[in-house]
Amino acid sequence: WRSGALVEQRELTQWFFKITDYADELLRDLDTLTNWPEKVRLMQANWIGRSEGMLIRWALDAKTAPSDANELEVYTTRPDTLFGASFLAVAADHPLAKLASEKNAALAEFCDECRRLGTSVADIEAAEKRGFDTGIRAVHPFDKTWLLPVYVANFVLMEYGTGAIFGCPSGDQRDMDFARRYELPVVPVILPAGEDAATFTLKNNAYEDDGVMINSRFLDGKSTKDAFEEAASRLEKQKLSGRPQGARKVNFRLRDWGISRQRYWGCPIPVVHCKACGVVPVAAKDLPIKLPDDATFDKPGNPLDRHPTWKHTTCPKCAKPAVRETDTMDTFVDSSWYYVRFTAPQAATPVDKEAAQYWLPVDQYIGGVEHAILHLLYSRFFARAMCDTGHLKFAGNTREPFSALFTQGMVTHETYKSTDGYWMLPNEVRFEGEGAQRHAVEAASGRPVTIGAIEKMSKSKKNLVDPDDIIAHYGADCARWFMLSDSPPERDVIWTEAGVGGAGRFVQRVWRIVEEIADTFPLDDKTAKPATFSSEALGVRKAAHRALDQVGKAIEGLRFNVAVANIHEFTNVLQAGLTKPGADMAWAAREAARFLVMMIGPMMPHLSEECWARLGYNTLLANEAWPEAEAGLLVDDQVTIAVQVNGKRRDELVISRSAASGEVEAAALALEPVIRALEGRPVKKVIVVPQRIVNVVG
């Protein structure tokens, strides 16, 4: 239904949000989003695509121009290169192209051809730069005697700038390609640093960077930046038909947001079309407009448009029969402000400003990078628009909906296709062989299966793994633990169950340790903390407190795989400690068990509550505060420092934490491997980094 007359008709009633009004602010405020990934900020900046340039009006030579066309306005970011101009070009849809086509059948044909091609990315890539000389000549703004040809060119976009450009082949690769094809002059106007003006020439590569102006009359010798300023201010002062010939202009790549969809599944756009009153908004009391329950989907096209009764209503203004808008909104509209609604989901009005002000902005937003541009830009726009319409107010002076953003990776998996071309679930497939011999067959029939690319898990390609299988076998906590331990959350993961067994063993191990400690050292609030600890017990305590510190920080930083590794490490120490019983170890072990259970809590909630109860507590672990690590247990009196000779590690040294540099140096130089590595050479220099490393240079 997107072809033919219907599209024309639709064009007239397309609905847009004026996101371009916020282009500058959306771009500028990206700098304030310091807790957003650089990548996403960059993608948004590129998408908004701000460029500073000029609109320049060129007079058309009366002898060659159509009678009702006497000037052509172009957009450029490089007024400095005006003396390198060798042609002008307009888009096939440009009014001047249409005007010129009226008396030129060949030109009209060329314009048609341009319109047919050049829509898809692939077309553009393949398309050569082609043009058609309209015969019209334009007058150079700085030289009345200099006439330039005006072409229609397939690489000029009507949607950007004015749909017309001036071509400077020496300074722009596209213009260069065009000039070489149509044998237009190529005049270098910018001399790169280190080049000689007398010998500098360009072959088929344009020089697009900065330099010193040449062949440019009054601009000669200026820097690119100064030349821009000079040319711009002259054009601003210079008049053409009584108006300034040039005007500075900021242009954006960002377009307005077309929200009209010809689909059933979306919020209806709440307006009515009345023959007498025109487009009339639906009264607030009649909102929301509900979709009909009896839509049919048996034919292509918009079910709302062909529904027998739904669209027929009366005009809110004059009460005469009128027709509802049958376009519905893009679903991105809903996702652009749900976070505001979520602060007061029961509110009678769309937004409870007080609740929104209390909760927003969102502290930590987590989502896939696929939303980097559309959803996240629309949401930033909506937050601002809602502030301006009085629907929303933020507590601070920000207008950003999401303070911090984290982009998680995707879960990917191999894809499988049967011989008849159907996608197959991984659990319908059996594997044989290894390495290059590895191949797949249908588990049920033994028929061969093609192993396809590793792709993002999707229902359509069926490369899905059902977590129920893992949950049934190992439990939900184990599934969670395994996923968190596997790789950092920002990275894509190729899903594999290899390793889930290890997570299962860890779950069992935690339970065994907790049982052992609960049985051997039952909860007894009266047991006083021992005055001193054996070195083993102290070791357990240090490991416990260090883990608490590390795991807390890792979780805060969303580095869950590191948190898991830290817990593993600590568990290993605790388990070894249990083989050396004693009153002080009992106390240390109980403390350690309590910490262990608390640390796994966020990642294995069921197991940890079970363990918590097993340790004798009759509270909910979920209500417990994260314990504070004792600072004194986080540092050792003795530190191990590496000893290098000429940057190569030769030995290590255990020494008092507070040892003076001289002391450390002496101890390092006395080490036998150090003496050996020096091979009798004198020591030139010794670098001592306290508590870290010694480097002997010799």
Added chain:
RNA sequence: GCGGACGUGGUGGAAUGGUAGACACACAGGACUUAAAAUCCUGAGUUCGAAAGAGCGUGAGGGUUCGAGUCCCUCCGUCCGCACCA
């Protein structure tokens, strides 16, 4: 074409410029067992060596530094975004 990210053992991955490979998976050997499972212990980047030890080692090559996986430059590869935006 423009912009960006990444490249570390058999695998997933650790590492504020300071002992590369933590932790785990897989693997091998051992203990326990009639046996297996489970559990526990041990080993393991690579080359040479019986060992002690030594050489090499974070995609390749250069640079900065006492010291580089980490910073800078060039190249190769992989991935992502934008794409004739004047």
